[in-house]
Structures are given as structure tokens and as C-alpha cells.
Amino acid sequence: MTLAADRVVRTADGRLILDGVSVAPPAGAVTGLLGPNGSGKSTLLRVLCGVLAPASGLVTLDGHPLDRLRRGDVARRVAVVEQQADTLVELTAADVVRLGRIPHRRPWSPPSRADERAVLDALDRTDLTDRADRPWHTLSGGERQRVQIARALAQEPRELLLDEPTNHLDIQHQHDLLHLVRLLRVTALVALHDLNLAAMYCDHLVVLRQGRVVAAGAPSDVLTEALVADVYGVRVTVTTPEPDGRPHIRVLGTLTRAREGRSGAREHRG
Numbered sequence: 680m681t682l683a684a685d686r687v688v689r690t691a692d693g694r695l696i697l698d699g700v701s702v703a704p705p706a707g708a709v710t711g712l713l714g715p716n717g718s719g720k721s722t723l724l725r726v727l728c729g730v731l732a733p734a735s736g737l738v739t740l741d742g743h744p745l746d747r748l749r750r751g752d753v754a755r756r757v758a759v760v761e762q763q764a765d766t767l768v769e770l771t772a773a774d775v776v777r778l779g780r781i782p783h784r785r786p787w788s789p790p791s792r793a794d795e796r797a798v799l800d801a802l803d804r805t806d807l808t809d810r811a812d813r814p815w816h817t818l819s820g821g822e823r824q825r826v827q828i829a830r831a832l833a834q835e836p837r838e839l840l841l842d843e844p845t846n847h848l849d850i851q852h853q854h855d856l857l858h859l860v861r862l863l864r865v866t867a868l869v870a871l872h873d874l875n876l877a878a879m880y881c882d883h884l885v886v887l888r889q890g891r892v893v894a895a896g897a898p899s900d901v902l903t904e905a906l907v908a909d910v911y912g913v914r915v916t917v918t919t920p921e922p923d924g925r926p927h928i929r930v931l932g933t934l935t936r937a938r939e940g941r942s943g944a945r946e947h948r949g
């Protein structure tokens with residue numbers, strides 16, 4: 680048992696943002712949340728961690744309605760890394776990671792050895808040990824992203840929600856991060872734009888379009904040429920190269936450009 684959304688509806692400014700979304704990420708597995716810009720991925724992650732309330736429908740943790748659980752109990756279980764997470768005060772990288780221990784500490788008590796161990800371990804796993812004492816404002820975009828991920832790891836969650844965590848990361852750190860998420864064996868829900876990264880690292884995929892789930896299942900069942908064309912408007916070929924047989928997506932061109940091509944302009948070939 681873990682987090683689940685059942686027929687969740689969310690509106691903003693009178694617009695329907697999530698339209699009856701049900702998701703049940705398999706426990707202990709990595710689920711990729713896909714969909715074009717504005718399809719509702721961030722909103723769904725925020726509803727699942729209780730930051731936003733659904734207009735109707737239910738979010739549950741281990742079968743219990745999330746809004747009936749104590750905030751502290753949820754915070755000890757569920758860690759979130761949002762897009763463009765920022766911190767206004769003057770903190771070092773290690774200070775930001777220490778924030779992840781707050782749900783585990785008694786009010787006004789100093790950090791325990793276990794707290795410091797969790798912080799050092801999180802810094803190490805995100806390749807940030809040598810940046811621990813650097814002030815936040817001196818870190819690069821990718822380093823800040825990794826600090827936020829380290830903060831979530833220090834929280835030692837069982838459920839981990841990540842909103843486009845590979846944004847800003849170089850190719851090595853993108854792969855290291857998703858590999859690490861797999862190793863954690865937590866229930867992870869990760870919003871991603873890169874379909875090949877999703878195919879490589881996710882056990883399960885959920886695809887949103889205009890606030891609705893349009894596909895869910897194993898990457899090889901979900902990532903078809905027809906689905907990518909339909910949802911993203913992009914022409915692709917999907918192959919399943921050895922050794923792992925996971926889908927690999929090669930972009931041939933966008934459907935908009937193909938239409939332009941027919942009317943005289945050139946189609947982009949990837």
C-alpha cells in the first residue's frame with residue numbers, strides 16, 4: 680500500500696486542471712509521469728502530497744484519506760522535490776539538506792547522530808560532499824537541483840515525488856539521479872519530459888493529456904509510435920534494442936513540421 684489518487688478533480692481560475700485522475704503507483708517501484716506542457720503533472724504531484732486539495736475525488740496513503748492524516752506523519756513518509764525549488768534565506772548546501780530531517784526531529788531538539796548521518800549520506804549520494812559548506816546562492820542550477828534531491832533523500836521517505844528532477848542536470852547526473860532513485864526502492868513518482876530516460880528507468884508509466892490519464896502501464900506497452908504522435912504531436916520510431924529490450928524513441932519530426940513540409944517548408948529529421 681502506498682499513495683493513490685482516485686478520480687481526482689482539481690480546478691484553478693474556473694478551469695479544469697485535473698479531470699478525474701486515478702493513479703496507483705506500484706509500491707517500491709519507479710513510476711514516470713509523462714505528458715506535454717500544461718497537462719497537469721505538477722498539479723497532480725502537489726495534490727498527491729497534500730499541498731493542493733482536490734475539488735473532488737480522494738488521495739489516500741496506505742488506504743487512509745490524506746487529509747485526515749497528521750501533517751507530521753505525512754512529512755515523515757512523503758518527500759517532494761518541486762520544480763524551481765528555491766530558498767530565500769542564507770543557507771549552505773548542507774543546511775538545506777538538514778531541512779529534510781525536520782519531520783524526524785522533536786521540536787527544539789538538536790540534530791541527533793542519525794540526523795547528521797542521513798545528511799552526510801544524502802550529500803554523498805548526490806555527489807555534493809565537496810559542496811556541503813557552499814552558500815546556496817553560489818551554487819549552479821544543477822547543483823541546487825541536486826541539493827533539493829539530497830534534502831528529499833535525507834528525509835528517508837517511503838514515497839518520493841519528483842517534478843522534472845533532471846532539469847538543469849548534465850547527462851551524467853541525469854542518469855546517476857534516476858539510477859539512484861531506482862536503488863532507493865521507495866515508491867517514486869517522477870514527472871519527466873525525456874521519453875528515453877522514462878523508458879530506461881521507470882517500471883511503470885502514466886501519461887496525462889489535458890488533465891486526463893490517457894495511458895498507463897509498462898513502458899513497452901505505453902511508449903508506442905501512435906501514442907507519442909497522438910499525445911505529443913511528434914513522429915517517432917520505437918525500437919527495443921538489446922540488452923534490456925526497453926523502448927528507445929527516435930524522433931523523426933514533429934507533425935506540425937510535417938504539415939508545413941507538405942506546404943513547402945522542410946521537415947526536421949532527428
Ligand SMILES: Nc1ncnc2c1ncn2[C@@H]1O[C@H](COP(=O)(O)OP(=O)(O)OP(=O)(O)O)[C@@H](O)[C@H]1O
Nearest residue numbers: 691692694696714715716717718719720721722723
Ligand atoms: N494556480 C493556477 N491558476 C491557474 N492555472 C493554473 C494554476 N496552476 C496550474 N495552472 C494551469 O494548469 C495547467 C496544468 O499545469 P501543470 O503545471 O500542472 O502542468 P505540467 O504538466 O506540470 O506542465 P509543465 O510540463 O509545463 O511543467 C496549465 O495549463 C497551467 O497553466
